[in-house]
Amino acid sequence: MPRTIMSRHLSSKSIGGLNLIVLAGILGACNQKPPEPPALKPAPAAADTSENSVTIESGRGSFEIIDAAKPWPDDAPADVPRYSFGTIRKIIRTETPEGSSWDMAIDRLPEHALRDYEVALKAKGFETTSMIVAEQEGDRGSVTGIKGPFTVVLIGSGGSMSLSIIQKQ
Numbered sequence: 001m002p003r004t005i006m007s008r009h010l011s012s013k014s015i016g017g018l019n020l021i022v023l024a025g026i027l028g029a030c031n032q033k034p035p036e037p038p039a040l041k042p043a044p045a046a047a048d049t050s051e052n053s054v055t056i057e058s059g060r061g062s063f064e065i066i067d068a069a070k071p072w073p074d075d076a077p078a079d080v081p082r083y084s085f086g087t088i089r090k091i092i093r094t095e096t097p098e099g100s101s102w103d104m105a106i107d108r109l110p111e112h113a114l115r116d117y118e119v120a121l122k123a124k125g126f127e128t129t130s131m132i133v134a135e136q137e138g139d140r141g142s143v144t145g146i147k148g149p150f151t152v153v154l155i156g157s158g159g160s161m162s163l164s165i166i167q168k169q
Contacts, residue, residue, distance in 0.1 A: 061096035073102050080152055080165050081120040085113040088163075099149070099168040107160045114139040114156050117163075121145035121152060 052068035066073075072082050073091050086109040094101045110116075114132050121128050126145030133140045140157040151166040 061094065063095075064091075064093040066091040066093070073104070076102055076165060077150060077167055079124065079147065079150055081117070081124045083117060083163055085109055085116060086161075097169070099166060101167070102165040104163045105160070106156075106163060109138060109156065109159050109161060111138045113161070114141055114143055114154060117154055118143045118145075126150075126152065 053064060053066040055062060055064040067090050070088050070091060071084075072088065073093065075093070076082075083104070083106065086106045088104050088106050090105040092101075092103040094103075114130070118128050118130050118132075121143065122145075124147070126147040128143060128145045130143040131141045132143070135158075137158045138156075142156075143152075143154045145152040149168045151164075151168075153164045153166075155162050
């Protein structure tokens, strides 16, 4: 009789040990990380890079970003008055079948830059609408000018502003 008890005791130990091994394997498998997906490579785009600018060509047009202080875009329409206040620090030039645009970021503005540019737009024959609020750090608000195929939008506050020129085809 002692032999039967010992045999059962040995079998239960073996099955218990086997259960622990299976359980450890299952838990280990659950803790595994999934394989990493292959790295995606960016699609090549037609681009012309130089020191301070990049041009991107697409099926609908082109975009040029100029990241340098410039006095005025070389190819801006002559009908639009040159913005001579502050420093133009970035220009984004866009050409599409619908038209062209020049978007500029401008810093270091004098106190009445919005009002002064509205006067310059009117002198060039633009019809303007504006909302300008005088503040301690300078004018804040917007000026919009329209003349023929050109729309000029100036939005500014606290010594910096954006100027957009849109030319419809």
